């Protein structure tokens with residue numbers, strides 16, 4: 001019996017098998033081996049519930065949404081808005097008017113950097129980031145800072161990846177406009193203390209953007225409890241479709257932000273002199289053009305799927321898997337785990353390097369055996385450089401990952417070590 005199933009016994013194991021059965025991709029063979037998919041931090045696989053929702057929308061419900069025209073158009077508008085409501089509940093937002101649909105985390109951050117940044121960043125203002133940020137929460141701020149002649153300050157970390165809150169405290173001042181950081185690092189898997197950072201930032205009047213690309217998929221998020229001002233995530237990292245993401249922001253902040261993109265749906269009574277042109281309010285001000293209705297419908301289906309399996313239960317199982325994986329990885333000679341080796345405050349994402357082995361060679365050797373893992377700079381070169389490397393391998397799990405799959409990976413890495421030593 002595996003460690004993964006032990007605490008809840010056979011019932012949990014049976015449940016994991018039926019959960020996995022919802023994902024046809026997990027039954028594929030790759031290079032003559034059963035696929036072991038360990039690249040879920042890049043994108044998860046999708047269950048039938050999500051692909052069925054997409055197919056059903058396109059085959060039976062498709063229309064350019066409108067609240068007042070023909071039946072199909074009205075249905076499409078209802079589906080789109082219902083999905084916004086599902087996301088609002090998922091994040092415990094105050095209402096659907098705080099949920100802006102985007103193409104993903106990256107676009108959501110660009111939206112804030114462009115729109116909020118255009119009216120709130122001025123010369124000598126400061127934006128605080130951390131050394132652990134993904135490029136998507138770094139480059140948009142570099143551009144925004146350049147446009148406004150503002151400055152970027154960077155919070156360092158301890159050797160194991162924990163953020164230097166003492167340093168944050170020193171960097172915060174009346175010049176700080178925004179602190180932007182990831183809830184969970186895509187390299188380290190470490191969960192950052194959002195509440196504490198929000199409290200500190202708010203004390204100097206700064207706002208806080210939380211990049212939730214790697215947190216929302218794994219454990220319940222309550223934006224009101226976290227106390228942040230912006231929260232962003234992507235559907236495709238939590239079983240939903242690609243090309244769909246979410247920006248949550250407090251409604252008073254959205255009200256004071258100018259449109260990001262402009263066009264139909266967000267603009268009304270348009271004239272050339274802009275005398276009568278007015279913009280939609282709330283989240284709708286930021287959504288120009290025909291919306292991505294299937295994306296919204298697909299994300300709502302993903303959320304419903306996760307909730308039907310019990311988000312808290314999935315998180316408990318994931319923590320057991322994390323504990324097991326870390327202790328097994330520690331046994332592989334010459335393997336260095338990047339980030340905390342203790343399982344507390346951690347998701348099941350594991351980045352590592354192997355002594356005397358090139359990262360790309362490891363990825364290729366694993367691929368030949370059916371394992372899908374990621375390798376490279378992981379869009380986080382400043383963090384890797386801080387840890388003394390420029391590339392790393394990353395194995396990342398999700399709700400459907402079994403302890404047997406992790407054990408197979410570790411056996412393969414150990415075999416590889418013996419072969420190369």
Ligand SMILES: Cc1ncc(COP(=O)(O)O)c(C=O)c1O
Pocket residue numbers: 041042103104105106107134136137182184185186211213214234
């Ligand atoms: C922490 C983090 N932020 C942002 C992103 C960007 O997400 P997307 O490519 O879905 O916009 C990722 C994706 O890997 C991520 O892991």
